[in-house]
Amino acid sequence: MLVYLIRRLNLLVITLFLLSIVAFFLQRQVDTSFINSSHVFADYQRYLIAILSGDLGISTISGEPVLDEILRIFPATLELCLISVFIALLVGIPLGIFAGLSxxxxxxxxxxxxxxxGISVPTFWLAMLLIMFFSLHLEWFPVSGRLSLLYQIPHVTGFQLVDILISTQPYKSEALFDAIRHLTLPALVLATVPATEVIRQVRYSIGEEMNKNYIKAAQAKGLSTFQIIRRHGLRNALPPVIPNLGLQFGSILTTAMITETVFSWPGIGPWMISSIAAGDHSSIQGGLLFIATFVLLVSVMTDLLHLILDPLKRKELYGKHEHL
Structure with missing residues (x-):
């Protein structure tokens, strides 16, 4: 376990190092401070020290540090992604089990x-359809935004639902309901693709597990299908879903940026698009570095979680170490 963790961390460090080199040479193409500098290694050393100290530059749009802006807006994107993953699991696991059994x-x-x-439909097109039907026609959900202007909730964590729950405002319940209404449509749009992947993964895993001997032995003992799935099937079928979600998180985050733009969700998506439109190179580079680092960290964490939850994965890993 420790050896595997060290290997994953080494791979993470190497990947981030290579990413910083690419970002550095891109920065040299647009930053005038590098024009008359021929000391590439010294310039990269300064650049790397600045990044490690949290200095991603100053936004030319707002005049604020890029990292401060990212930390202020990224929780909105992360909240949307987490809710969509929860919806994907909530919908995908039962449907995947049902498909696997039949x-x-x-x-x-x-x-x-x-x-x-679900995989084939473009995200922006699905978002527009939901807005036209549920927001404009039925008027069940708001068209855009994160919270109505009627409610003033102090910014503490950046996660709207958490900030509402910990607030002391007298209209807390109404604000929570309003935030959920704003969150519903973009979360459903964003959950579409990961839900389809969860369905496919669970369907395949359940199909594989139901053909194994221990399942047939449980059936011979008279256990119902529900009991077999609850006691044995899910325990072995669900762990492979975790690393798959980790691998998908990069695409989920990319899709979230498109979804945020359609729904005017104040996350990192509209921020990046406005930075690109304004030619704010510091914000563009800082945003890409932050997103790439976050996706790599999520990938490592999901791999470790899979290793903890899946005994077969641990056994396979230990077997490799003993063989070596």
Missing amino acids: HGGRSDYGIMTVTLL
């Missing part, structure tokens, strides 16, 4: 058809 049947084909449609 493998080759009509229900399986129906679920997989919907899954294929």
Whole structure:
């Protein structure tokens, strides 16, 4: 376990080092302070020290440190991503189990058809359809924003739902309901693709587990399908879903930036687009470095969580070490 952790951390450090080199040479192309400088290694050393100290530059739009702006707006994006992952698991696991149990049947084909449609539909098009139907036609949900202007909630953590829950405002309940209404449509749009991946992964895992001997032995003992799934199937079928979500988190974050733009969600997506439009190179570079680092950290954390939850993965890892 410790050896695996060290290997993953070494890979993380090497990847971040290579990423910093790429970002440095891109910075040299746009930063006038590097024009008359021929000392590449000295310049990179200064650049690396600045990044490690949290200095990602100053935004030419706001005049504020880039890192401060990112830390202020990124919680909105992260909150949207976490809620969408929760929805994806909430919807994807039951449908994946049902499809796996009815493998080759009509229900399986129906679920997989919907899954294929979910992957195929462009995010912005789905977002516009939901806005037109649920916001403009039925008027069930707001068109854009994160919270109505009627409610003034102090910014503490940056996570809107958490800030509302810990606030002392007399209209806390109304503000929470309003925040959930604003969150529903963008979270559903963002949850579409990861939900389809969860369905496919769980369907495959359940199908594999149900054909194993220990499942057949449980069936011979008279256990119902529900009991078998609850006691044995889920325990072995769900752990592979975790690293898959970790690998998807980069695409989830990218899709979130598109979703935020459509719904005017005040996250890192509109911020990056406005920085690109204004030619704010410090903000663009700082945002990309921050996002890439965060995605790599999530990937490492999900791999470790998979190792902790999956005994077979640990056994395989220990077997490799003993063989070496």
